[in-house]
Amino acid sequence: MFIAGANSPIKNTSYKVVLPFYGYAALSFLVATILLFNNTSAFTQHYFSPHTLAITHTMALGWGTMIILGASHQLFPVMIEGKLHSNFLAYLSFFFAAVGIPFLVTAFYKFDMSFIAQTGAVLINLAVLCYLANLWLSIANSKSKNIHAIFAFTAVLWLFTTTLLGLLLIWNFTTHIFSEGSLYFLSLHAHLGIIGWFLLMIMGVGSRLIPMFLISKYENKKMLWWIYSLINVGLISFIFIFLSSLKTQLYFVPIVLVGIGVVLFGIFIYRSYAQRIRKKVDGQVKMSLLSVVLVVVPIIILAIIILLFATLSNIQLVLLYGFTIFFGWITTIILGMTFKTLPFIIWNKVYSSIAGIGKTPNPKELFSSRIFMANGVTYLIGFIIFGLGIIQSSVLILNIGSIFLLITAVLYNFNVFKILFHKA
Amino acid sequence: MDVKTNNTEKNEIALIGLHNVLDPEIGLNIVDLGLVYEIDFSEETNDIVVTMTLTTQFCPMGESIVESTTQSMQQSFPEGNIQVNLIFQPPWNQSMISEEGHIFLTT
Secondary structure, three states: OOEOOOOOOOOOOOHHHHHHHHHHHHHHHHHHHHHHHHOHHHHHOOOOOHHHHHHHHHHHHHHHHHHHHHHHHHHHHHHHOOOOOOHHHHHHHHHHHHHHHHHHHHHHHHOOOOHHHHHHHHHHHHHHHHHHHHHHHHHHHOOOOOHHHHHHHHHHHHHHHHHHHHHHHHHHHHOOOOOOOHHHHHHHHHHHHHHHHHHHHHHHHHHHHHHHHHOEOOOOHHHHHHHHHHHHHHHHHHHHHHHOOOOHHHHHHHHHHHHHHHHHHHHHHHHHHHOEOOOOOOHHHHHHHHHHHHOHHHHHHHHHHHHHHOOOOOHHHHHHHHHHHHHHHHHHHHHHHHHHHHHHHHHHHHHOOOEOOEOOOOHHHHOOHHHHHHHHHHHHHHHHHHHHHHHHOOHHHHHHHHHHHHHHHHHHHHHHHHHHOOOO | OOOEEOOHHHHHHHHHHHOOOEOOOOOOEOOOOOOEEEEEEOOOOOEEEEEEOOOOOOOOOHHHHHHHHHHHHHHHOOOOEEEEEEOOEOOOOHHHOOHHHHHHHHO
16 A cells, blocks of 8 residues: 655755855865975974964865765755755855855964954854754754764764864964963864764765665664764763873773774675675775775774874874875765765756656766776875875975875866766 | 556556656666556546655655656656656665666676
């Protein structure tokens, strides 16, 4: 017996909401690699330097966060099985972030922590608040409150915690809010963002989308709840150890908890892959699967850093840790998932009215697969060479690596804008 | 999964057209994917109701698939009043994929 649904077709989030985020993120990646190319010597010095901070925030906010915000406005309805509450809030979120990020990055680059930095940080917080409100109202109106949506919403709460602390740290440069300097809180700010925002969000979305793209029979909500708990308890224990100024060795507790969470997530993805119906896996999904492997690299580096901190301060390893997160794990998943989402959004816009009665191109034909492949190759070469350059503290090796990463960004932008400007 | 119908002859014509409606992400047509549950033909009113689902509710490609289904049916039955009734109970699952669909996905 069938249960009838509404006769009218379902309404998805408008492409007009999503596309600006994709374009902005692509340009931010290009800007970040140009900054990287022009400032490779910054990666032979202490990580708390103006240029490193500028590059890190371009990658974390302009690249990683903007593309996740864009894609999630489209994908969140799939996860909660309900409509996005407001397109207006989404536009507002884009506007605040798009203006705030260049303010903040410029301020870091010039190391002017007064008006420009404060304005940028306030605008970014407003963007996150709009996004948070939109997601909260969307969940409140939806019928399904599943684990994937809980992952995503918790991630946004952590994002707000991160940006709010970031705002306070900016203010702390000119007005003493905290008893310690802003540098002291850097690792807290960074890990709230890396673990709370990026890791939880990518796991929440990935655990829903990767099995869906693979048409996998595998389901394991219990394991996802375990992963969710391990990551959150790990992060909360990190905050507690940090704020209580406990022994450095105790940081192994959050590392082990988050590490187990990541391994379980890897097992979840592997089982989804093993039990898939769709045998042929495209390059975009392969790239996303690679990112699941790459997330282990920074965790290992972090464990080494804590072991070594008892004896010496290893700046190269800290730089490598940050690099493998932003240019490794996060970049890999974006390089893959962009071409698994964006072509479909554009295809929907251009061809939905004529599909079914005439020949239409496959969404994959909206971008150059050759350039996509070349993009993957230049990225992997650049990532490995630049990583080696950090370990060796060699400007020459860093320069070579940065050229490959710059080429990657150019190729990526070519394909993204080829899709964005596609016409029938 | 067989598509339920009250008119086998017209149903065959409809299915020929619907075999051209693809899920753009998977590349498989909606019939073999098991998205079409029932096609009901009314001789008196000329109404044709396609009862179908999507692989997931709020699928980003959902509007496009529904639109393509309507267009395809309209092309097959120019005089018909086409309605697409989108339902999510029973929800779609992999067992609804036809044998041809399985071959397409596994080769």
